[in-house]
Amino acid sequence: MVQKIDDIIIQKTSRLMIPFMQLYSLYVLVHGHGSPGGGFQGGCVLAASFILMVFAFDIEFLKKKFSERNLLLFCCIGVFIYVGTGFLCILLGGKFLDYSFLSKILPCTPIMARYYGMAIIETGVQITVMAVMVSILLDLATVGNLE
Amino acid sequence: MEMIIDKFNYWCYIALILIGFYAMMAKGNLMKKLIGMNIFQWSIILFFVSISAKRGATIPILGGHGAVHDIINSIEYVNPLPHVLMLTAIVVGVATTGIALTLLIILYKKYGTLEEDEIIEELKK
Amino acid sequence: MRKISGILLTLIVGVLLVYGTFDLPKFADPKQPASIYLSPKYIEEIINETAVPNMVTAILADYRGYDTMFETAVIFTAGLAVMMLLRRDK
Numbered sequence: 001m002v003q004k005i006d007d008i009i010i011q012k013t014s015r016l017m018i019p020f021m022q023l024y025s026l027y028v029l030v031h032g033h034g035s036p037g038g039g040f041q042g043g044c045v046l047a048a049s050f051i052l053m054v055f056a057f058d059i060e061f062l063k064k065k066f067s068e069r070n071l072l073l074f075c076c077i078g079v080f081i082y083v084g085t086g087f088l089c090i091l092l093g094g095k096f097l098d099y100s101f102l103s104k105i106l107p108c109t110p111i112m113a114r115y116y117g118m119a120i121i122e123t124g125v126q127i128t129v130m131a132v133m134v135s136i137l138l139d140l141a142t143v144g145n146l147e
Numbered sequence: 148m149e150m151i152i153d154k155f156n157y158w159c160y161i162a163l164i165l166i167g168f169y170a171m172m173a174k175g176n177l178m179k180k181l182i183g184m185n186i187f188q189w190s191i192i193l194f195f196v197s198i199s200a201k202r203g204a205t206i207p208i209l210g211g212h213g214a215v216h217d218i219i220n221s222i223e224y225v226n227p228l229p230h231v232l233m234l235t236a237i238v239v240g241v242a243t244t245g246i247a248l249t250l251l252i253i254l255y256k257k258y259g260t261l262e263e264d265e266i267i268e269e270l271k272k
Numbered sequence: 273m274r275k276i277s278g279i280l281l282t283l284i285v286g287v288l289l290v291y292g293t294f295d296l297p298k299f300a301d302p303k304q305p306a307s308i309y310l311s312p313k314y315i316e317e318i319i320n321e322t323a324v325p326n327m328v329t330a331i332l333a334d335y336r337g338y339d340t341m342f343e344t345a346v347i348f349t350a351g352l353a354v355m356m357l358l359r360r361d362k
Contacts, residue, residue, distance in 0.1 A: 118334055
């Protein structure tokens, strides 16, 4: 259902832009503490880089990189990182999602442990959002058959 | 008269709500109803974000845009709570739109059309 | 028929909504109830309890972290539902 367009300008420009978009998504994720950004925004920019691959090249190009099993694995890893951090805080003696108890593992004060705990869970959120958006795109564009 | 000028943001978002509502009620194509629902959803999100504005305040980042002070006064920062709640609402909107498009694909495969009248006629047979 | 009833319903809902805005506070009023009750406590205590300058990220990930966890579960469920509805059995 997605037409194959063989335009050389779009293809060469996308080859240049896609790595920079992925790097920019990591920048947005890490700088979520000091400027507008965070997990959801970084995940959307990362998904946008893969959607650009579909528009510039063929959709077979993206199907070869992401099999069904790997996409589902990425979705689950993101949620697992988030809930796993919460349970780790319980195991260390605090309440669920109480990041100040992470200072027993990480070498920092309890206030900075809340800072690092937020960074860890935003990573999990980014992975899940990226995987779900690419998965919805592939399912809607190929109407189900992913061989 | 001052009611119209002081509260003009509510009037703008009410106009968007009515556009989305009319599209959901009066159009016959299912895809246009879905776009109407999307417009409705976004206008509600913008309405909530407009509640958080404050006269003469700056963005909700401490130390951003020339607001470096030693004592933090809450009257010079914009209310951050509606922004946070609307981030969740945006993601829920994305999920709803994705599943609605999937249902439209399945309906099209089964009945061959996306017009509401023709689908109801097919169901009556 | 559908268009006339649609316009009529839209006008009735519009009149009701405009009547509802008579009681709402003015735009960008510093003394509205939304800016008095909970948000000054958040604004003044965020940099002392967590060392994060961005208030939106701090509230989203720390004070309201439970909601963000369920929101991640919601988008995961949406991806799963699209996968289950559209994949074909061989």
